[in-house]
Amino acid sequence: MASATQTASGPLIPQHIAETVFSAKSYTDDAVIYDAFKWLRENMPLGIAEVEGFDPVWVVTRHADIRQVEKDAKLFHNADFNPILNDRASDAFTREMTGGSVSGLASLTYMDPPVHQQYRMLTANWFLPGKISKLEDQIRVLARQSVEHFLSFDGECDFVRDFALHYPLRVIMTLFGVPPEDEPKMLKLTQEFFGGHDPEEQRAELREDPIVAAKMWAATLEDFFQYFDALAEKRRAEPQDDLLTLIANSRINGSPIGRDEANGYFVAIATAGHDTTSSSVAGGMHGMIAFPENFAKVKADPALIPGLVDEAIRWTSPVKHFMRNATQDTEVGGQLIRSMDRLMICYPSGNRDEAVFEHPDRFDITRSPNRHVAFGFGPHMCLGQHLAKLEMRILFEELLPHLAAVELAGSPKLVETNFVGGYKSLPIRFRKA
Ligand code: HEM
Numbered sequence: 001m002a003s004a005t006q007t008a009s010g011p012l013i014p015q016h017i018a019e020t021v022f023s024a025k026s027y028t029d030d031a032v033i034y035d036a037f038k039w040l041r042e043n044m045p046l047g048i049a050e051v052e053g054f055d056p057v058w059v060v061t062r063h064a065d066i067r068q069v070e071k072d073a074k075l076f077h078n079a080d081f082n083p084i085l086n087d088r089a090s091d092a093f094t095r096e097m098t099g100g101s102v103s104g105l106a107s108l109t110y111m112d113p114p115v116h117q118q119y120r121m122l123t124a125n126w127f128l129p130g131k132i133s134k135l136e137d138q139i140r141v142l143a144r145q146s147v148e149h150f151l152s153f154d155g156e157c158d159f160v161r162d163f164a165l166h167y168p169l170r171v172i173m174t175l176f177g178v179p180p181e182d183e184p185k186m187l188k189l190t191q192e193f194f195g196g197h198d199p200e201e202q203r204a205e206l207r208e209d210p211i212v213a214a215k216m217w218a219a220t221l222e223d224f225f226q227y228f229d230a231l232a233e234k235r236r237a238e239p240q241d242d243l244l245t246l247i248a249n250s251r252i253n254g255s256p257i258g259r260d261e262a263n264g265y266f267v268a269i270a271t272a273g274h275d276t277t278s279s280s281v282a283g284g285m286h287g288m289i290a291f292p293e294n295f296a297k298v299k300a301d302p303a304l305i306p307g308l309v310d311e312a313i314r315w316t317s318p319v320k321h322f323m324r325n326a327t328q329d330t331e332v333g334g335q336l337i338r339s340m341d342r343l344m345i346c347y348p349s350g351n352r353d354e355a356v357f358e359h360p361d362r363f364d365i366t367r368s369p370n371r372h373v374a375f376g377f378g379p380h381m382c383l384g385q386h387l388a389k390l391e392m393r394i395l396f397e398e399l400l401p402h403l404a405a406v407e408l409a410g411s412p413k414l415v416e417t418n419f420v421g422g423y424k425s426l427p428i429r430f431r432k433a
Pocket of ligand 1: 070108109110120172269272273274276277280313319322347374375376377380381384385
């Protein structure tokens, strides 16, 4: 395990920009966070952020540099340090809890080659596009139920709370094998897991704690583990045709998968498997409202729906960062990166890079190619990307024919997070077709 304090040296990012990029609050206001990223791309695409209480880290903001770092998982590790940006006090708390490791979770995100590949292979086949496409009919039934519920509102609703939060949750929990009555528990735990910096998601007893987010993380993990221990046991005793059964009964080097590794998988899928997709669905609707020519275009030509899906994911970028560390001296974007320096990969910035996307702040479903990095890149690239895109396409195919017009009925609200999140609320007014 690497030591807590790092000493990266290179061009220093102005203090207010560094604090903006680290602060969970900045991500509730697109104007604030995207201005900071734009400044960095133009002036210091590889610069060091030194913020009180944190290790100094390189902030990577250009599309090309993000891909360069992400594509080589041997040169840039996820897990010698925490792959999520935390302050030192939070990392110290995690070390104390785990007996020395900053990784509280044995999921793919916390693994490096060659172990990462071994664990990824356990489910890689299940997530292949050809396999996923066989689920289309099953997913369409869920999409229709969800759209029916949406149409029960009389021309006005909160598109996130009343609609977008529930369908991706339904889809992943159905395929995963979590019973429908436990979905509210999974949603609540996910919101607490990702929303540890957001006062509206924090548990009352932890709200005043200086490292509230780290403690929320540990508390939700405990609840998740307790839940999945029991469910995995059931699936070992009585295997079903679901993803949970596949993971619970899998083997590594001839031995049954360990408890921590199984739980790491379960938690990753139970959290990343819906929150990101719900945000992207909401972002797609918001994008069409903010740039209404897209709504007209896709209504006239449903063949544009896959383009809508890609653009919704790019424009929303629900995963805000992951961290890497260099395993040897190397160069990125003209800067010398020393072995064990830490790097913060800023996906939303890569997705607004003018060098790759024309008018990047514009929502444009006809963008082609749309080479966004919202799913990451390289060996850790999102395992669930084909499922996310399939379920979003099906949802828009089912929803759009019923919508004649849509507009904002209030201000959208975003989750306070520098890690994973997006829309908390999107009040809309709509006319049915
Ligand atoms: C629009 C929806 C989604 C977005 C934007 C998204 C984004 C991401 C990103 C940025 C990463 C990190 C990639 C990297 O380090 O290079 C990731 C990893 C991951 N995602 Fe997703 N994701 C989405 C949906 C899903 C779904 C539906 C699932 C599961 C059913 C899922 C499961 C995972 C897992 C297990 C990993 C870890 C992969 C690894 O480290 O090998 N994601 N995702």
